[in-house]
Amino acid sequence: ARRNVLITGCSSGIGLALAVKMAKDEQKRFKVFATMRNLAKKEPLEEAAGHRLGKTLEIKQLDVCDEQSIKTCVNSIPDRRIDVLGKYRINDCKFMFMDVFACCCLPFCAVSNAGMGLIGPIECQSIEEMKTVMDTNFFGLVRLLKEILPDMKRRKSGHIVIISSVMGIQGILFNDVYAASKFAVEGFCESLAIQALKFKLQLSLIEPGPVVTEFERKVFEDGMKMDLSAADKETAEMFTNIYLKNYKQIFQSLGQSAEDVAEHTVKIILAENPPFRHQTNTLYTPMTTLKYADPNGDLPIDIFYKMVFQHDKIFSASLNFIKLLRWRSRKSFDLGKPSQ
Ligand code: NAD
Secondary structure (H helix, E strand, O other): OOEEEEEOOOOOHHHHHHHHHHHOOOOOOEEEEEEEOOHHHOHHHHHHHHHHEOOOEEEEEOOOOOHHHHHHHHHOOHHHHHOHHHEOOOOHHHHOOOOOEOOOOOOOEEEEOOOOOOOOOHHHOOHHHHHHHHHHHHHHHHHHHHHHHHHHHHHOOOEEEEEOOHHHOOOOOOOHHHHHHHHHHHHHHHHHHHHHHHOOOEEEEEEOOOEEOHHHHHHHHHHHHOOOOOOOHHHHHHHHHHHHHHHHHHHHHHOEEHHHHHHHHHHHHHOOOOOOEEEOOOOOHHHHHHHHHOOOOHHHHHHHHHHHHOOOOHHHHHHHHHHHHHHHHOOOOOOOOOOO
């Protein structure tokens, strides 16, 4: 059976790569509803999808900050119609609700991917900018789930996949609000996962480290243009001379491609028992593990401090260590045989 998959934020990056990968699946296991806020940006996706367009992939408008656009999009998907109260509504006048079970109801999968970044000292960011990040990254997910969760609960079937981040586990210098938005996502999902289990629904958080996409380019450019006049000299220099200076290098040495993350995500979607959390970058795992190694929470903060402020020694040593790990773990990703 073909599985309906709705993905948000498909005009670029991970969303685009995932939509295309699933649409090109050789076994044709997916029908992809690739959504984006602005349909004027659909060309790269159309080009990448090629002749799958209109067959295994459809493009739809969906703005995660607009409840009505989510509703309109979900209503236009055939599975929603199949699953009206778990029954077909054949003829309102004669039958009211007919007990025709939705035997062709396919497991629905939603990938909450749309998101945005924000870097810099908080004294140089407006509350409005911060609210936009929370509204997109956190409330965007909440809005989507408010729309699709009731259907999934009725069907007792569905998989919700959320593109979170390692910053949903651990904060990083000058990513305060972005990390907060991903922490919110993680806390929300941890709570919801307990209820979801009762309804036989699956929830999976995908936690990439740095990924080389539009996100990285835009965040860096915004950082370079940032008006730092509200920050003291030491903070402004820290941001410019340490953070921004090393930003590109971190993405170069640690960064994954969007296609890499898409591959991980497809494996999670196909897994018989998908995990609740999945980190896509084994190079980053030692960093997130620090959090669990010290219940006081001091260890990761101390290590990050040393990496950033004694970076001449530790930062370059860490990068070399990371390069070594990358070489050793290149072929280590395997979630076992996916379910068919
Ligand atoms: P990207 O900028 O290429 O993709 C983000 C997509 O979200 C864009 O297509 C954008 O148009 C869309 N979007 C933003 N606001 C939207 C809205 N209101 N409604 C609908 N779509 C909207 O970047 P990406 O790296 O592919 O990011 C995808 C996800 O991965 C995000 O949630 C991001 O937080 C997460 N992530 C990215 C990185 C990274 O380093 N790039 C690392 C970890 C996690």
